[in-house]
Amino acid sequence: MSRNDxxxxxxxxxxxxxxxxxxxxxxxxxxxxxxxxxxxxxxxTASQVRxxxxxxxxxxxQGYGYSxxxxxxxxQNILGxxxxxxxxxxxxxxxGKAVAKHMNFEKLGxxxxxxxxxxxxxxxxxxxxxxxxxxxxxxxxCQNNKINTAFLCIPRVCVENVxxxxxxxxxxxxxxxxxxxxxxxxxxxxxENVHLSDSLMTLCYKMNNRDKIL
Amino acid sequence: MSRNDxxxxxxxxxxxxxxxxxxxxxxxxxxxxxxxxxxxxxxxTASQVRxxxxxxxxxxxQGYGYSxxxxxxxxQNILGxxxxxxxxxxxxxxxGKAVAKHMNFEKLGxxxxxxxxxxxxxxxxxxxxxxxxxxxxxxxxCQNNKINTAFLCIPRVCVENVxxxxxxxxxxxxxxxxxxxxxxxxxxxxxENVHLSDSLMTLCYKMNNRDKIL
Numbered sequence: 028m029s030r031n032d033x034x035x036x037x038x039x040x041x042x043x044x045x046x047x048x049x050x051x052x053x054x055x056x057x058x059x060x061x062x063x064x065x066x067x068x069x070x071x072t073a074s075q076v077r078x079x080x081x082x083x084x085x086x087x088x089q090g091y092g093y094s095x096x097x098x099x100x101x102x103q104n105i106l107g108x109x110x111x112x113x114x115x116x117x118x119x120x121x122x123g124k125a126v127a128k129h130m131n132f133e134k135l136g137x138x139x140x141x142x143x144x145x146x147x148x149x150x151x152x153x154x155x156x157x158x159x160x161x162x163x164x165x166x167x168x169c170q171n172n173k174i175n176t177a178f179l180c181i182p183r184v185c186v187e188n189v190x191x192x193x194x195x196x197x198x199x200x201x202x203x204x205x206x207x208x209x210x211x212x213x214x215x216x217x218x219e220n221v222h223l224s225d226s227l228m229t230l231c232y233k234m235n236n237r238d239k240i241l
Numbered sequence: 242m243s244r245n246d247x248x249x250x251x252x253x254x255x256x257x258x259x260x261x262x263x264x265x266x267x268x269x270x271x272x273x274x275x276x277x278x279x280x281x282x283x284x285x286t287a288s289q290v291r292x293x294x295x296x297x298x299x300x301x302x303q304g305y306g307y308s309x310x311x312x313x314x315x316x317q318n319i320l321g322x323x324x325x326x327x328x329x330x331x332x333x334x335x336x337g338k339a340v341a342k343h344m345n346f347e348k349l350g351x352x353x354x355x356x357x358x359x360x361x362x363x364x365x366x367x368x369x370x371x372x373x374x375x376x377x378x379x380x381x382x383c384q385n386n387k388i389n390t391a392f393l394c395i396p397r398v399c400v401e402n403v404x405x406x407x408x409x410x411x412x413x414x415x416x417x418x419x420x421x422x423x424x425x426x427x428x429x430x431x432x433e434n435v436h437l438s439d440s441l442m443t444l445c446y447k448m449n450n451r452d453k454i455l
Binding site (some may be wrong): 232 | 248254257258260319320321324335336338339342343344345346364389390414416420422424425426429431435436437438439440441442443444445446447448449450451453455
Protein backbone atom coordinates (compact mmCIF):
# COMPACT_ATOMS: atom_id res chain seq x y z
CA MET A 28 0.00 0.00 0.00
CA SER A 29 1.53 3.27 -1.09
CA ARG A 30 0.90 6.31 1.00
CA ASN A 31 0.95 9.93 0.01
CA ASP A 32 2.96 11.89 2.57
CA UNK A 33 1.68 15.25 1.49
CA UNK A 34 -1.87 15.14 2.77
CA UNK A 35 -3.90 18.31 3.15
CA UNK A 36 -5.39 19.29 6.50
CA UNK A 37 -8.88 19.20 5.01
CA UNK A 38 -8.48 15.49 4.24
CA UNK A 39 -7.03 14.90 7.69
CA UNK A 40 -9.94 16.74 9.31
CA UNK A 41 -12.36 14.34 7.60
CA UNK A 42 -10.60 11.26 8.97
CA UNK A 43 -12.16 11.41 12.47
CA UNK A 44 -15.60 11.51 10.80
CA UNK A 45 -14.79 8.49 8.64
CA UNK A 46 -13.60 6.76 11.77
CA UNK A 47 -16.78 7.60 13.72
CA UNK A 48 -19.10 6.44 10.96
CA UNK A 49 -17.13 3.26 10.32
CA UNK A 50 -17.13 2.48 14.05
CA UNK A 51 -20.92 2.79 14.05
CA UNK A 52 -21.30 0.57 10.99
CA UNK A 53 -18.97 -1.93 12.60
CA UNK A 54 -21.07 -1.96 15.77
CA UNK A 55 -24.10 -2.65 13.59
CA UNK A 56 -22.21 -5.67 12.18
CA UNK A 57 -22.16 -4.20 8.69
CA UNK A 58 -19.30 -5.89 6.80
CA UNK A 59 -18.86 -3.80 3.69
CA UNK A 60 -19.78 -0.43 2.29
CA UNK A 61 -19.59 1.15 -1.17
CA UNK A 62 -17.93 4.52 -1.70
CA UNK A 63 -21.35 5.84 -2.79
CA UNK A 64 -22.99 4.82 0.48
CA UNK A 65 -20.04 6.06 2.57
CA UNK A 66 -20.17 9.34 0.65
CA UNK A 67 -23.85 9.71 1.46
CA UNK A 68 -23.21 9.27 5.21
CA UNK A 69 -20.23 11.65 5.06
CA UNK A 70 -22.15 14.19 2.98
CA UNK A 71 -19.41 14.36 0.34
CA THR A 72 -19.22 12.90 -3.19
CA ALA A 73 -18.20 9.30 -3.87
CA SER A 74 -15.26 10.60 -5.84
CA GLN A 75 -14.19 12.62 -2.78
CA VAL A 76 -14.30 9.47 -0.64
CA ARG A 77 -12.14 7.57 -3.13
CA UNK A 78 -9.73 10.50 -3.39
CA UNK A 79 -9.49 10.86 0.39
CA UNK A 80 -8.81 7.18 0.98
CA UNK A 81 -6.38 7.01 -1.95
CA UNK A 82 -4.17 9.46 -0.05
CA UNK A 83 -3.57 6.63 2.38
CA UNK A 84 -3.22 3.85 -0.15
CA UNK A 85 -6.75 3.01 -1.22
CA UNK A 86 -8.18 0.07 0.75
CA UNK A 87 -11.15 -0.45 -1.61
CA UNK A 88 -11.75 -3.29 -4.08
CA GLN A 89 -13.51 -2.53 -7.32
CA GLY A 90 -16.99 -4.05 -7.41
CA TYR A 91 -16.86 -4.90 -3.72
CA GLY A 92 -16.44 -1.59 -1.90
CA TYR A 93 -14.68 -1.25 1.42
CA SER A 94 -14.43 -3.74 4.22
CA UNK A 95 -15.83 -1.78 7.19
CA UNK A 96 -13.73 -3.41 9.90
CA UNK A 97 -10.54 -3.26 7.83
CA UNK A 98 -11.04 0.38 6.82
CA UNK A 99 -11.90 1.32 10.38
CA UNK A 100 -8.71 -0.31 11.62
CA UNK A 101 -6.61 1.34 8.92
CA UNK A 102 -7.95 4.78 9.79
CA GLN A 103 -7.45 4.04 13.47
CA ASN A 104 -3.80 3.36 12.70
CA ILE A 105 -3.45 6.43 10.50
CA LEU A 106 -4.89 8.59 13.27
CA GLY A 107 -2.61 6.84 15.75
CA UNK A 108 -5.42 6.11 18.19
CA UNK A 109 -3.55 3.19 19.74
CA UNK A 110 -0.71 5.36 20.98
CA UNK A 111 -2.06 5.92 24.46
CA UNK A 112 -0.41 9.32 24.65
CA UNK A 113 -0.02 10.55 28.23
CA UNK A 114 -1.89 13.80 28.86
CA UNK A 115 -2.27 16.25 31.70
CA UNK A 116 -5.14 18.68 32.17
CA UNK A 117 -4.34 22.23 33.21
CA UNK A 118 -7.39 23.93 34.70
CA UNK A 119 -10.14 22.11 36.58
CA UNK A 120 -12.77 24.84 36.29
CA UNK A 121 -16.14 24.36 34.62
CA UNK A 122 -14.65 23.74 31.22
CA GLY A 123 -11.79 21.51 32.38
CA LYS A 124 -14.12 19.39 34.48
CA ALA A 125 -16.63 19.06 31.66
CA VAL A 126 -13.91 18.03 29.23
CA ALA A 127 -12.46 15.48 31.66
CA LYS A 128 -15.85 13.94 32.42
CA HIS A 129 -17.24 14.14 28.91
CA MET A 130 -14.45 12.66 26.84
CA ASN A 131 -13.58 9.02 26.39
CA PHE A 132 -9.87 9.73 26.11
CA GLU A 133 -8.74 6.10 25.81
CA LYS A 134 -10.75 5.65 22.62
CA LEU A 135 -9.20 8.81 21.20
CA GLY A 136 -5.55 7.90 21.70
CA UNK A 137 -4.91 9.50 25.08
CA UNK A 138 -4.64 8.68 28.75
CA UNK A 139 -5.32 11.50 31.20
CA UNK A 140 -2.83 10.93 34.00
CA UNK A 141 -3.08 14.12 36.09
CA UNK A 142 -4.91 17.40 36.45
CA UNK A 143 -3.72 20.67 37.91
CA UNK A 144 -5.33 23.88 39.08
CA UNK A 145 -4.01 27.03 40.76
CA UNK A 146 -7.11 27.37 42.94
CA UNK A 147 -6.49 26.02 46.47
CA UNK A 148 -10.20 25.22 46.84
CA UNK A 149 -10.07 22.77 43.95
CA UNK A 150 -6.81 21.11 44.97
CA UNK A 151 -7.33 17.73 46.64
CA UNK A 152 -10.77 17.19 45.13
CA UNK A 153 -11.44 14.30 42.77
CA UNK A 154 -11.93 14.60 39.03
CA UNK A 155 -12.75 11.23 37.51
CA UNK A 156 -10.24 8.96 39.25
CA UNK A 157 -7.64 11.71 39.65
CA UNK A 158 -6.92 14.03 42.55
CA UNK A 159 -6.56 17.63 41.45
CA UNK A 160 -3.03 18.86 42.18
CA UNK A 161 -1.73 22.38 42.72
CA UNK A 162 0.16 23.99 39.85
CA UNK A 163 3.23 24.21 42.08
CA UNK A 164 3.58 20.43 41.76
CA UNK A 165 3.80 20.60 37.96
CA UNK A 166 7.57 20.81 37.99
CA UNK A 167 8.09 17.64 40.03
CA UNK A 168 5.34 15.73 38.21
CA CYS A 169 6.67 16.57 34.77
CA GLN A 170 10.18 15.56 35.75
CA ASN A 171 9.00 12.17 37.00
CA ASN A 172 6.55 11.35 34.22
CA LYS A 173 6.83 11.25 30.48
CA ILE A 174 4.05 13.52 29.30
CA ASN A 175 3.15 13.80 25.62
CA THR A 176 0.52 16.50 25.70
CA ALA A 177 -1.30 19.06 27.81
CA PHE A 178 -4.97 20.00 27.62
CA LEU A 179 -5.24 23.70 28.45
CA CYS A 180 -8.58 24.70 29.97
CA ILE A 181 -7.43 27.95 31.56
CA PRO A 182 -8.19 31.58 30.76
CA ARG A 183 -6.06 33.16 28.10
CA VAL A 184 -4.26 35.48 30.50
CA CYS A 185 -2.95 32.48 32.47
CA VAL A 186 -1.67 30.53 29.47
CA GLU A 187 1.68 32.16 28.76
CA ASN A 188 3.09 31.55 32.22
CA VAL A 189 2.02 27.88 32.33
CA UNK A 190 2.97 27.30 28.69
CA UNK A 191 6.53 28.53 29.26
CA UNK A 192 6.91 25.96 32.04
CA UNK A 193 5.30 23.09 30.12
CA UNK A 194 7.39 23.84 27.04
CA UNK A 195 10.43 23.91 29.28
CA UNK A 196 9.53 20.39 30.48
CA UNK A 197 9.54 19.30 26.84
CA UNK A 198 5.78 19.20 26.22
CA UNK A 199 5.23 20.19 22.61
CA UNK A 200 1.65 19.09 21.92
CA UNK A 201 -1.38 21.03 23.10
CA UNK A 202 -5.14 20.77 23.03
CA UNK A 203 -5.96 24.39 23.63
CA UNK A 204 -9.32 25.84 24.67
CA UNK A 205 -8.00 29.37 25.17
CA UNK A 206 -7.44 32.05 22.56
CA UNK A 207 -3.74 32.21 23.30
CA UNK A 208 -1.77 31.53 20.10
CA UNK A 209 0.61 28.78 21.23
CA UNK A 210 2.11 27.98 17.82
CA UNK A 211 2.98 31.63 17.33
CA UNK A 212 5.14 31.63 20.45
CA UNK A 213 6.63 28.15 19.99
CA UNK A 214 6.76 27.18 16.35
CA UNK A 215 7.76 23.56 16.98
CA UNK A 216 4.56 22.78 18.89
CA UNK A 217 1.58 20.87 17.53
CA UNK A 218 -1.64 22.55 18.58
CA GLU A 219 -5.29 21.78 18.13
CA ASN A 220 -7.47 24.70 19.18
CA VAL A 221 -11.08 24.57 20.32
CA HIS A 222 -12.45 28.07 19.98
CA LEU A 223 -16.01 27.89 21.26
CA SER A 224 -16.70 31.59 20.86
CA ASP A 225 -15.50 31.55 17.23
CA SER A 226 -17.90 28.69 16.58
CA LEU A 227 -20.80 30.60 18.12
CA MET A 228 -19.95 33.77 16.19
CA THR A 229 -19.94 31.67 13.01
CA LEU A 230 -23.43 30.46 13.84
CA CYS A 231 -24.44 34.08 14.40
CA TYR A 232 -23.06 34.98 10.97
CA LYS A 233 -24.97 32.13 9.33
CA MET A 234 -28.21 33.20 11.03
CA ASN A 235 -27.60 36.82 10.06
CA ASN A 236 -27.03 35.74 6.44
CA ARG A 237 -29.53 32.89 6.25
CA ASP A 238 -30.88 33.89 2.84
CA LYS A 239 -27.44 33.83 1.26
CA ILE A 240 -26.37 30.56 2.84
CA LEU A 241 -29.37 28.25 2.43
CA MET B 242 -19.31 49.85 -0.14
CA SER B 243 -19.88 46.91 -2.44
CA ARG B 244 -20.25 43.51 -0.91
CA ASN B 245 -19.62 40.13 -2.46
CA ASP B 246 -22.51 37.82 -1.62
CA UNK B 247 -20.70 34.66 -2.53
CA UNK B 248 -18.26 34.39 0.33
CA UNK B 249 -16.51 31.12 1.07
CA UNK B 250 -16.85 29.46 4.47
CA UNK B 251 -13.07 29.67 4.98
CA UNK B 252 -13.25 33.47 4.81
CA UNK B 253 -16.25 33.49 7.14
CA UNK B 254 -14.44 31.25 9.61
CA UNK B 255 -11.62 33.79 9.81
CA UNK B 256 -13.99 36.65 10.66
CA UNK B 257 -14.34 35.78 14.38
CA UNK B 258 -10.55 35.80 14.65
CA UNK B 259 -10.32 39.22 12.97
CA UNK B 260 -12.99 40.38 15.36
CA UNK B 261 -11.18 39.04 18.43
CA UNK B 262 -7.84 40.58 17.45
CA UNK B 263 -9.41 43.91 16.54
CA UNK B 264 -11.29 43.98 19.85
CA UNK B 265 -7.99 43.50 21.67
CA UNK B 266 -6.25 46.22 19.68
CA UNK B 267 -9.20 48.48 20.35
CA UNK B 268 -8.94 47.82 24.09
CA UNK B 269 -5.27 48.73 23.88
CA UNK B 270 -6.36 52.05 22.31
CA UNK B 271 -4.58 51.28 19.05
CA UNK B 272 -6.21 53.44 16.35
CA UNK B 273 -4.96 52.00 13.11
CA UNK B 274 -3.28 48.91 11.75
CA UNK B 275 -1.67 47.99 8.43
CA UNK B 276 -2.68 44.86 6.54
CA UNK B 277 0.89 43.62 7.07
CA UNK B 278 0.64 43.90 10.84
CA UNK B 279 -2.89 42.45 10.92
CA UNK B 280 -1.67 39.59 8.74
CA UNK B 281 1.14 38.90 11.19
CA UNK B 282 -1.29 38.65 14.11
CA UNK B 283 -3.67 36.50 12.06
CA UNK B 284 -0.85 34.29 10.79
CA UNK B 285 -1.90 34.75 7.17
CA THR B 286 -0.38 36.85 4.34
CA ALA B 287 -1.13 40.58 3.95
CA SER B 288 -2.61 39.81 0.56
CA GLN B 289 -4.96 37.32 2.24
CA VAL B 290 -6.10 40.00 4.70
CA ARG B 291 -6.83 42.43 1.86
CA UNK B 292 -8.63 39.71 -0.10
CA UNK B 293 -10.70 38.68 2.92
CA UNK B 294 -11.77 42.20 3.76
CA UNK B 295 -12.43 43.04 0.12
CA UNK B 296 -15.17 40.38 0.15
CA UNK B 297 -17.05 42.73 2.45
CA UNK B 298 -16.25 45.93 0.65
CA UNK B 299 -12.72 46.81 1.66
CA UNK B 300 -12.56 49.28 4.58
CA UNK B 301 -8.84 50.05 4.15
CA UNK B 302 -7.24 53.25 2.89
CA GLN B 303 -4.07 53.02 0.88
CA GLY B 304 -1.09 54.38 2.81
CA TYR B 305 -3.09 54.56 6.04
CA GLY B 306 -4.18 51.00 6.74
CA TYR B 307 -7.33 50.12 8.64
CA SER B 308 -9.07 52.07 11.35
CA UNK B 309 -9.21 49.52 14.19
CA UNK B 310 -12.48 50.69 15.74
CA UNK B 311 -14.20 51.10 12.39
CA UNK B 312 -13.07 47.71 11.09
CA UNK B 313 -14.06 46.05 14.37
CA UNK B 314 -17.50 47.59 14.13
CA UNK B 315 -17.91 46.59 10.48
CA UNK B 316 -17.01 42.99 11.24
CA GLN B 317 -19.30 43.04 14.27
CA ASN B 318 -22.13 44.05 11.91
CA ILE B 319 -21.18 41.47 9.30
CA LEU B 320 -21.19 38.75 11.96
CA GLY B 321 -24.48 40.12 13.25
CA UNK B 322 -23.31 40.25 16.86
CA UNK B 323 -25.83 42.94 17.78
CA UNK B 324 -28.81 40.72 17.01
CA UNK B 325 -29.33 39.46 20.53
CA UNK B 326 -30.69 36.16 19.24
CA UNK B 327 -32.74 34.29 21.85
CA UNK B 328 -31.27 30.89 22.70
CA UNK B 329 -32.23 27.93 24.85
CA UNK B 330 -29.84 25.33 26.21
CA UNK B 331 -30.88 21.68 26.04
CA UNK B 332 -28.90 19.58 28.50
CA UNK B 333 -27.53 20.89 31.79
CA UNK B 334 -24.98 18.13 32.33
CA UNK B 335 -21.24 18.73 32.68
CA UNK B 336 -20.87 20.05 29.18
CA GLY B 337 -24.04 22.17 29.15
CA LYS B 338 -23.16 23.73 32.49
CA ALA B 339 -19.61 24.46 31.40
CA VAL B 340 -20.82 26.05 28.18
CA ALA B 341 -23.40 28.19 30.00
CA LYS B 342 -20.91 29.38 32.62
CA HIS B 343 -17.95 29.76 30.30
CA MET B 344 -19.42 31.75 27.43
CA ASN B 345 -20.13 35.45 27.30
CA PHE B 346 -23.19 34.99 25.09
CA GLU B 347 -24.19 38.65 24.95
CA LYS B 348 -20.88 39.58 23.35
CA LEU B 349 -21.38 36.84 20.77
CA GLY B 350 -24.82 37.83 19.55
CA UNK B 351 -26.98 35.67 21.80
CA UNK B 352 -29.07 35.79 24.94
CA UNK B 353 -29.56 32.55 26.82
CA UNK B 354 -33.14 32.70 28.08
CA UNK B 355 -33.80 29.17 29.37
CA UNK B 356 -32.23 25.80 29.98
CA UNK B 357 -33.81 22.38 30.00
CA UNK B 358 -32.85 18.92 31.20
CA UNK B 359 -34.67 15.59 31.36
CA UNK B 360 -33.04 14.69 34.69
CA UNK B 361 -35.39 15.39 37.63
CA UNK B 362 -32.40 15.93 39.93
CA UNK B 363 -31.19 18.87 37.87
CA UNK B 364 -34.61 20.48 37.44
CA UNK B 365 -35.16 23.46 39.75
CA UNK B 366 -31.44 24.08 40.26
CA UNK B 367 -29.83 27.32 39.15
CA UNK B 368 -27.55 27.71 36.15
CA UNK B 369 -26.25 31.26 35.90
CA UNK B 370 -29.41 33.29 36.55
CA UNK B 371 -31.72 30.65 35.10
CA UNK B 372 -33.68 27.87 36.78
CA UNK B 373 -33.27 24.56 34.97
CA UNK B 374 -36.63 23.38 33.62
CA UNK B 375 -37.85 19.91 32.79
CA UNK B 376 -37.99 18.93 29.11
CA UNK B 377 -41.74 18.46 29.44
CA UNK B 378 -42.07 22.27 29.68
CA UNK B 379 -40.37 22.81 26.32
CA UNK B 380 -43.64 22.79 24.45
CA UNK B 381 -45.25 25.54 26.51
CA UNK B 382 -42.08 27.61 26.69
CA CYS B 383 -41.49 27.49 22.95
CA GLN B 384 -45.06 28.48 22.23
CA ASN B 385 -44.83 31.51 24.49
CA ASN B 386 -41.36 32.73 23.52
CA LYS B 387 -39.75 33.54 20.23
CA ILE B 388 -36.65 31.38 20.19
CA ASN B 389 -34.04 31.75 17.48
CA THR B 390 -31.65 28.96 18.32
CA ALA B 391 -31.00 25.95 20.53
CA PHE B 392 -27.68 24.89 22.03
CA LEU B 393 -27.66 21.09 22.17
CA CYS B 394 -25.47 19.64 24.93
CA ILE B 395 -27.11 16.23 25.11
CA PRO B 396 -25.86 12.78 24.12
CA ARG B 397 -26.31 11.82 20.51
CA VAL B 398 -28.95 9.19 21.24
CA CYS B 399 -31.20 11.83 22.80
CA VAL B 400 -30.92 14.36 20.00
CA GLU B 401 -33.39 13.06 17.42
CA ASN B 402 -36.35 13.09 19.78
CA VAL B 403 -35.66 16.62 21.08
CA UNK B 404 -34.72 17.92 17.63
CA UNK B 405 -38.03 16.78 16.11
CA UNK B 406 -39.86 18.80 18.77
CA UNK B 407 -37.66 21.89 18.46
CA UNK B 408 -37.90 21.85 14.68
CA UNK B 409 -41.65 21.50 15.07
CA UNK B 410 -41.65 24.68 17.18
CA UNK B 411 -39.92 26.43 14.29
CA UNK B 412 -36.34 26.46 15.66
CA UNK B 413 -34.02 26.13 12.69
CA UNK B 414 -30.63 27.17 14.08
CA UNK B 415 -28.50 24.90 16.22
CA UNK B 416 -25.21 24.98 18.09
CA UNK B 417 -24.63 21.27 18.32
CA UNK B 418 -22.15 19.47 20.60
CA UNK B 419 -23.36 15.98 19.71
CA UNK B 420 -22.41 13.87 16.71
CA UNK B 421 -25.98 13.78 15.47
CA UNK B 422 -26.13 15.12 11.91
CA UNK B 423 -28.90 17.73 12.21
CA UNK B 424 -28.55 19.23 8.72
CA UNK B 425 -28.88 15.78 7.17
CA UNK B 426 -32.29 15.30 8.77
CA UNK B 427 -33.52 18.89 8.29
CA UNK B 428 -31.88 20.51 5.31
CA UNK B 429 -33.24 24.00 6.03
CA UNK B 430 -31.46 24.25 9.39
CA UNK B 431 -28.30 26.23 10.06
CA UNK B 432 -25.95 24.23 12.23
CA GLU B 433 -22.59 24.89 13.81
CA ASN B 434 -21.08 21.71 15.23
CA VAL B 435 -18.51 21.46 18.01
CA HIS B 436 -16.99 18.01 17.74
CA LEU B 437 -14.55 17.77 20.62
CA SER B 438 -13.58 14.18 19.91
CA ASP B 439 -12.81 14.95 16.26
CA SER B 440 -10.55 17.75 17.44
CA LEU B 441 -8.71 15.45 19.84
CA MET B 442 -8.33 12.75 17.17
CA THR B 443 -6.87 15.40 14.86
CA LEU B 444 -4.30 16.27 17.54
CA CYS B 445 -3.53 12.56 17.82
CA TYR B 446 -2.98 12.39 14.05
CA LYS B 447 -0.66 15.38 14.17
CA MET B 448 1.38 13.84 17.00
CA ASN B 449 1.51 10.52 15.20
CA ASN B 450 2.74 12.26 12.04
CA ARG B 451 4.85 14.97 13.66
CA ASP B 452 7.79 14.53 11.25
CA LYS B 453 5.59 15.05 8.21
CA ILE B 454 3.73 18.03 9.62
CA LEU B 455 6.41 20.21 11.18
